[in-house]
Amino acid sequence: MREIDQPSYHHGNLKRVIIDAALQAIGESGPAGWSLRELARRAGVSHAAPAHHFGDKQGLLTAVAAEGFALFADALERATADVWEVGVAYVRFAIDHRPYFEVMFRPELYRADDPSIQSAHERAAGVLITSARALSPSPEHDRMTTLAAWSLVHGFTSLWLSGALPESTDGDPEALARSMIRLVLGALR
Amino acid sequence: MREIDQPSYHHGNLKRVIIDAALQAIGESGPAGWSLRELARRAGVSHAAPAHHFGDKQGLLTAVAAEGFALFADALERATADVWEVGVAYVRFAIDHRPYFEVMFRPELYRADDPSIQSAHERAAGVLITSARALSPSPEHDRMTTLAAWSLVHGFTSLWLSGALPESTDGDPEALARSMIRLVLGALR
DNA sequence: GTGCCATCTTGTCAATGTCAAGATAGGGTG
DNA sequence: CACCCTATCTTGACATTGACAAGATGGCAC
Numbered sequence: 518m519r520e521i522d523q524p525s526y527h528h529g530n531l532k533r534v535i536i537d538a539a540l541q542a543i544g545e546s547g548p549a550g551w552s553l554r555e556l557a558r559r560a561g562v563s564h565a566a567p568a569h570h571f572g573d574k575q576g577l578l579t580a581v582a583a584e585g586f587a588l589f590a591d592a593l594e595r596a597t598a599d600v601w602e603v604g605v606a607y608v609r610f611a612i613d614h615r616p617y618f619e620v621m622f623r624p625e626l627y628r629a630d631d632p633s634i635q636s637a638h639e640r641a642a643g644v645l646i647t648s649a650r651a652l653s654p655s656p657e658h659d660r661m662t663t664l665a666a667w668s669l670v671h672g673f674t675s676l677w678l679s680g681a682l683p684e685s686t687d688g689d690p691e692a693l694a695r696s697m698i699r700l701v702l703g704a705l706r
Numbered sequence: 707m708r709e710i711d712q713p714s715y716h717h718g719n720l721k722r723v724i725i726d727a728a729l730q731a732i733g734e735s736g737p738a739g740w741s742l743r744e745l746a747r748r749a750g751v752s753h754a755a756p757a758h759h760f761g762d763k764q765g766l767l768t769a770v771a772a773e774g775f776a777l778f779a780d781a782l783e784r785a786t787a788d789v790w791e792v793g794v795a796y797v798r799f800a801i802d803h804r805p806y807f808e809v810m811f812r813p814e815l816y817r818a819d820d821p822s823i824q825s826a827h828e829r830a831a832g833v834l835i836t837s838a839r840a841l842s843p844s845p846e847h848d849r850m851t852t853l854a855a856w857s858l859v860h861g862f863t864s865l866w867l868s869g870a871l872p873e874s875t876d877g878d879p880e881a882l883a884r885s886m887i888r889l890v891l892g893a894l895r
Numbered sequence: 896g897t898g899c900c901a902t903c904t905t906g907t908c909a910a911t912g913t914c915a916a917g918a919t920a921g922g923g924t925g
Numbered sequence: 926c927a928c929c930c931t932a933t934c935t936t937g938a939c940a941t942t943g944a945c946a947a948g949a950t951g952g953c954a955c
C-alpha cells in the first residue's frame with residue numbers, strides 16, 4: 518500500500534503549490550498554527566517534499582515573506598499617484614493578503630538576512646519613505662513624519678487584524694483608515 | 707534513578723515559578739518558540755506539572771496574558787496625571803515587559819474569552835479611552851482621536867519590537883515616542 | 896488515626912520537524 | 926540509441942513535543 522496514489526516525480530510547480538497551501542493554512546490557523554506534514558498531505562505529496570524545496574520550515578516562511586514583501590512593494594507603488602492613498606494601500610494589502618502580512622512582520626519566523634528578503638524589503642521601505650517625504654511640512658521633519666505615518670498606519674493594521682478594535686467586527690477598514698490618515702497627516706502640515 | 711532529584715509535593719508557589727519561567731522563555735525565543743517540557747525542566751519539576759496547573763499550553767498563556775493586562779492597566783493608570791505620558795507609558799511597558807506584551811496582542815495564542823482576561827482588558831481600555839478623550843479637540847472627534855492615538859502608539863511599539871525601525875538598534879525608544887506623540891497629537895487639536 | 900484530595904510524578908501515545916537513504920524520470924552526452 | 930547523471934520526490938527512522946491517564950505523596954479535616 519502506497520501512501521501517495523501516484524508518485525508523480527518532476528511534476529513541476531510543486532514549490533508554488535506548497536507556498537499556496539502554506540498561505541491557506543496560515544490564513545486558517547495563524548502563522549505558527551500549522552504543520553509541514555499537514556501541508557504536504559493537502560498538497561498531495563509526501564511528508565518530506567516541502568523540506569526538499571525549502572530546507573526547513575523557516576525556509577518555507579522565508580519564501581513566503583520574500584514573496585509578500587515583493588507584492589507589498591508592488592501594491593504601494595501602484596498607489597503613489599495620490600500620496601494619501603499609500604497608507605490606505607498599506608492597510609488594504611494587510612487585510613487582502615493577511616497571511617503574507619502576518620509572516621512579514623514576524624521576523625523571528627524566517628531568515629530576515631536572506632537576500633531575497635532584503636531586496637524586496639528595501640523596495641517597500643523606499644516607497645514608504647518617499648511618500649512620507651511628500652507629506653512632510655519641511656525637510657527637517659522628514660524623519661519624524663515618516664515615523665509617525667508609518668506607526669499610525671501599521672498600528673491601525675495590527676490592531677484591526679488582531680481584533681482589538683471594536684470596529685473590527687463590522688465596519689469598513691479601508692474607509693476608516695482613510696479618514697484617520699487624512700485627519701492626522703492633514704493636521705501635521 | 708529518578709528524573710527529579712527530590713519530588714517535593716505541595717511546595718506551594720509552583721504556578722508563579724512556572725509563569726516566571728515561561729516569561730523568560732518567551733523573552734528568549736518569542737511567544738511560540740518554547741516548549742512546556744523544557745519549561746518544566748528549567749523549573750525543576752516533572753514534564754506534566756505545568757499541565758496540571760494550567761490545563762494546557764493555551765491555559766498557561768492565558769494566565770500570562772491576564773497578568774500582563776493587569777500590569778499594563780496599572781502602568782497606564784500611574785501615568786494619567788499627565789495625559790501626554792500615557793502613550794509613553796504604553797511604549798515603556800511594551801519594552802520593559804516585552805514577553806507579556808507579545809502574548810497579550812496575539813489572542814490566537816490564548817483564550818481571549820476567559821473572564822480573567824476580560825476584566826483586566828477592559829480596565830486597560832478604559833484608561834486609554836479616557837486619556838484620548840482629554841486630547842480630543844471636540845466630543846464628536848473622541849472616537850477618531852482614540853483610534854488615531856492608539857494606532858500611533860501601538861504601531862510605534864510593534865515596529866520597534868519587531869526591529870523594523872532603523873532606530874531600533876540604538877536610540878532611546880521612550881524619548882523618540884514622546885517626541886512623536888507630542889508632535890502628532892499636538893497638531894490634532 | 897483515617898480517609899480525602901490537591902499536588903506532583905511516571906508512563907504512554909499520536910503528531911511533528913528533520914535527517915538519511917532509496918526510487919524515479921527527464922535531459923544531456925557519447 | 927544507450928548511458929548516466931542529477932533534480933525531484935518518496936520512504937523510513939528518530940528525538941521532541943503536547944496531551945492524557947494512572948499512580949504516588951503528603952497535608953488537612955474530622
